[in-house]
Amino acid sequence: MRSAYSWAVAAASIAATALTAAPAAPAESAARSFERCPAGHFCLFDGYxxxxxxxxxxxxxxxxAGQSMDNRASSLAHNVPDTVWCVYEGRNYTGDYFRVYPGAxxxxxxxxxxxxSVRRGECSP
Ligand SMILES: [Ca+2]
Known part of the structure; x- marks a missing residue:
């Protein structure tokens, strides 16, 4: 059995993050947040x-496992414009998955x- 989950709250979540990141966010807080993910990258984080x-x-x-992130990611940030990404429960893009939309x-x-495992592009079971 496979199931797909959409990222419904993504837009609201990124909007809130952007607001709190405004001009003078302390470096300490920025270093722990989703803004660490560079433009044009998809990022996974150990923490929530x-x-x-x-x-x-x-x-x-x-x-x-190659990124020391196997069965470890607890949150993500999707900073790649105009491209869906897909995260998978299994290695080599297998098992349960869900698609993640830009800005999530x-x-x-x-x-x-x-x-x-994780990759750029539409989920393909
Ligand atoms: Ca974790």
Whole structure:
């Protein structure tokens, strides 16, 4: 059985983040947040709120163990314009998955500490 989850709250989440990031956000807080994810990258974080270890991608990874992020990501940030990304429970883009839309930033609820691969583009089971 496969299931797909959409990222419904993404737009609201990134909007709130952008507001709090305004001019004089302390460096300490910025370093722990989703804004660490560079433009043009898709990022995974160990912590729920963009904190902890971060792995950033331009194309993806078939095995997140290579980025020390296997079964570890608890939140994500999607800073790639105009491109859907897909995260998978299994290695090599297998198992449960969900698609992530541009601008998304927030905690992983369904696949918390369970993602093992991720790639740019539409989900293809
Ligand atoms: Ca985690």
């Amino acid at each position: 709120d963009g904190s902890g270890l971060m792995a950033s991608f331009r194309q993806g990874s078939p095995n997140l 930033a927030g905690p992983l609820s369904e696949l918390d500490n369970a993602i093992s």
